[in-house]
Amino acid sequence: MTRERLTQARRLVVKIGSALLTADGAGLDNKRLAEWTAQIATLVDAGYEIVIVSSGAVAEGMSRLGWTRRPDRVSALQAAASVGQAGLVEAYSRGFAAYDRQTAQVLLTHEDVADRARYLNARRTLATLLGLGVVPIVNENDAIAVDEIRVGDNDTLAALVVNLLDADGLIILTDQAGVYDADPRQVPGAQLIDSAGAYDDALVRVAGDSAGALGRGGMATKIRAARQAADSGGFTVIAHGTTPNGLARIVAGEALGTLLLPPPGKRRAARKNWIAGQRQVRGRVYIDAGAAHVLRDSGRSLLPIGVVAVEGDFRRGDLVACVDPDGRELAQGLSNYDVRDAHALKGLTSQQIAARFGPAHEPEFIHRDNLVMT
Numbered sequence: 001m002t003r004e005r006l007t008q009a010r011r012l013v014v015k016i017g018s019a020l021l022t023a024d025g026a027g028l029d030n031k032r033l034a035e036w037t038a039q040i041a042t043l044v045d046a047g048y049e050i051v052i053v054s055s056g057a058v059a060e061g062m063s064r065l066g067w068t069r070r071p072d073r074v075s076a077l078q079a080a081a082s083v084g085q086a087g088l089v090e091a092y093s094r095g096f097a098a099y100d101r102q103t104a105q106v107l108l109t110h111e112d113v114a115d116r117a118r119y120l121n122a123r124r125t126l127a128t129l130l131g132l133g134v135v136p137i138v139n140e141n142d143a144i145a146v147d148e149i150r151v152g153d154n155d156t157l158a159a160l161v162v163n164l165l166d167a168d169g170l171i172i173l174t175d176q177a178g179v180y181d182a183d184p185r186q187v188p189g190a191q192l193i194d195s196a197g198a199y200d201d202a203l204v205r206v207a208g209d210s211a212g213a214l215g216r217g218g219m220a221t222k223i224r225a226a227r228q229a230a231d232s233g234g235f236t237v238i239a240h241g242t243t244p245n246g247l248a249r250i251v252a253g254e255a256l257g258t259l260l261l262p263p264p265g266k267r268r269a270a271r272k273n274w275i276a277g278q279r280q281v282r283g284r285v286y287i288d289a290g291a292a293h294v295l296r297d298s299g300r301s302l303l304p305i306g307v308v309a310v311e312g313d314f315r316r317g318d319l320v321a322c323v324d325p326d327g328r329e330l331a332q333g334l335s336n337y338d339v340r341d342a343h344a345l346k347g348l349t350s351q352q353i354a355a356r357f358g359p360a361h362e363p364e365f366i367h368r369d370n371l372v373m374t
C-alpha cells in the first residue's frame with residue numbers, strides 16, 4: 001500500500017554514492033555506471049524528470065593521480081576532486097550519449113542554496129534543464145568549497161535538490177540493500193527495514209555514522225537527508241545500487257530497499273524549506289515563556305517584546321536561532337534587524353518602537369513566513 005505512492009512519482013533525484021561508483025579505489029566502475037545511465041535514460045524516455053547527484057569525484061581523482069591513500073590536506077582533496085569531477089562528468093555524458101540524451105554538470109556549494117538570489121537561480125537552471133530533457137549531474141563544488149561553505153555530504157546535497165525542485169522523491173543508491181536495524185557491517189544478522197516514517201525515532205538509533213572507506217556520511221546522513229526531503233513532502237528510498245533494473249522496479253512499487261515516508265500532510269512552503277536548509281546560524285535570540293508559547297502553538301511572528309536577550313553578530317536577513325527559557329532551541333528564522341537594532345529593540349512594545357524609532361522599523365523581529373520550528 002505505502003509503495004503505491006512511488007508509482008505516481010514523476011520528478012526524482014537519484015543519489016549515487018562513492019561506495020558504489022568506485023571499484024575500491026580503482027577509479028570509476030564503468031560497468032555499473034553504464035547500467036545506471038541505461039536505466040535512467042529509459043525512465044526519462046518514459047517521461048520521468050531525473051536529477052543525478054553523483055559522488056565519486058575525489059575517489060576518481062585519486063585514482064587518476066595514482067594516489068592510494070585519501071589525503072588529509074584540504075588542498076590535495078580539492079585538487080583530486082577537480083581532476084576526478086572531469087572524469088565523472090565525462091563518464092556520464094558518454095553513457096547518456098548512447099541514448100541520445102544530453103547531460104549537464106551543475107556544481108553547488110552551500111552558498112548557492114543559502115543566498116536567496118542564487119537559490120532561485122539554481123532552481124531555475126535545474127528546472128530549465130529538466131524541461132529540455134537534459135539529465136543534470138550535480139555534485140558539491142569540492143574544488144572551491146571549504147568547510148564554511150560546504151554542504152558536507154552528498155546525501156544532504158541530494159535532499160536540498162529535492163527541496164529546491166519540489167521533487168516527488170529521492171532514491172539513494174548505496175552499497176547496502178537499505179536501512180537495517182543495525183549496521184550490517186558490524187552486526188551480521190541485522191534485519192532490513194522495509195518502510196518507516198522518515199521521522200521515526202527508532203531510525204536514528206539504528207543508523208551508525210560510520211561510512212565506508214570512500215563514503216562520507218554512512219547511514220546517519222541518509223536518514224537525515226530523508227527527513228529533509230520529507231519536509232517538502234518527498235519520500236526517500238535507500239537501496240542497493242547493483243540490483244538489476246533497480247530504479248525502474250522501485251518506481252513500479254516493488255518492495256526494494258527501505259522506503260522512508262514523510263508524515264501525512266507534511267509539505268512545507270518552498271520558502272520555509274529554504275530557511276530550514278540553512279546551516280549558518282549567526283546569532284541566538286533568547287525569548288520569554290509567552291513568546292515561546294505563541295511560536296510553538298499559534299505559528300505567529302516573533303515580536304521584540306518577547307525577546308529577553310540577543311547574542312552573536314548578525315545582520316538583517318541573517319539566520320538566528322530562538323531559544324526558550326529552558327535553554328532549548330525552538331525555532332530558526334531570518335532576523336528583520338541587525339544585532340545593534342536588536343539590542344535596542346528587545347523587550348519593547350510595537351508602540352514604543354514606533355514612537356522611538358519611527359514607523360520605518362518592521363514590527364516583527366522575525367516574521368512568521370520566515371520562521372521554521374526546529
Ligand SMILES: Nc1ncnc2c1ncn2[C@@H]1O[C@H](COP(=O)(O)OP(=O)(O)O)[C@@H](O)[C@H]1O
Nearest residue numbers: 017018019174180183208211212215217218219
Ligand atoms: N543501520 C544501517 N543499515 C545499513 N547500513 C548502515 C547502517 N548503519 C551504518 N551503515 C553503513 O553505512 C554504509 C553506507 O554509507 P556510505 O559508506 O557513506 O555510502 P555512500 O558512499 O553510498 O554514501 C554502509 O556500508 C553501512 O556499513
Ligand SMILES: N[C@@H](CCC(=O)OP(=O)(O)O)C(=O)O
Nearest residue numbers: 018056057058153154215216
Ligand atoms: N563530493 C564528494 C563526495 C561526498 C560524499 O558525500 O560522498 P558519499 O557519502 O559517498 O556520497 C565527491 O564527489 O568525491
